[in-house]
Amino acid sequence: MNEIKNLEPQIVWKNFHALTRVPRPSGHLEKVQQFLLDWAAAHGIEAFKDKGENIVMRKPATPGMENRKKAVMQAHMDMVPQKTAESRHNFETDPIETYIDGEWVKAKGTTLGSDDGMGVAAIMAVMEDDSLEHGPLEALITADEETCMYGVNHLAPDTLTGDILL
């Protein structure tokens, strides 16, 4: 088994694997923004892009838990694009080539993007998993954290409605 999408917990790894297929170097986020919006639509999750280029998602509470505090889960969508001198990888067009090396998940000749792809994948897992019981949920997936914190710096004060930021 050398496919990371089969690792456990599978609901997290399959989403991380999907993210590695989408180019998302800081400064070039159109593809990953569209990917996240399409993913949310396919899963019946409310989602939009705000003025700060962030993607915001919302999921209603499990019935009976509407009065709980609303949690906001935050991660950033961009990754640091670094590669070896020999690599011909194009971060704006090519998927990351992942592989499993013993206990580690690695990328061939490039950064892996686990920072913060695993954070985004964990958020997607919580948003997707209908077996979880939870209060109202919000996700804030920010733009260009690794360069200038563009997304957070352009987040309008009324975009989020949650009580607790994770």
Ligand SMILES: [Zn+2]
């Ligand atoms: Zn980071």
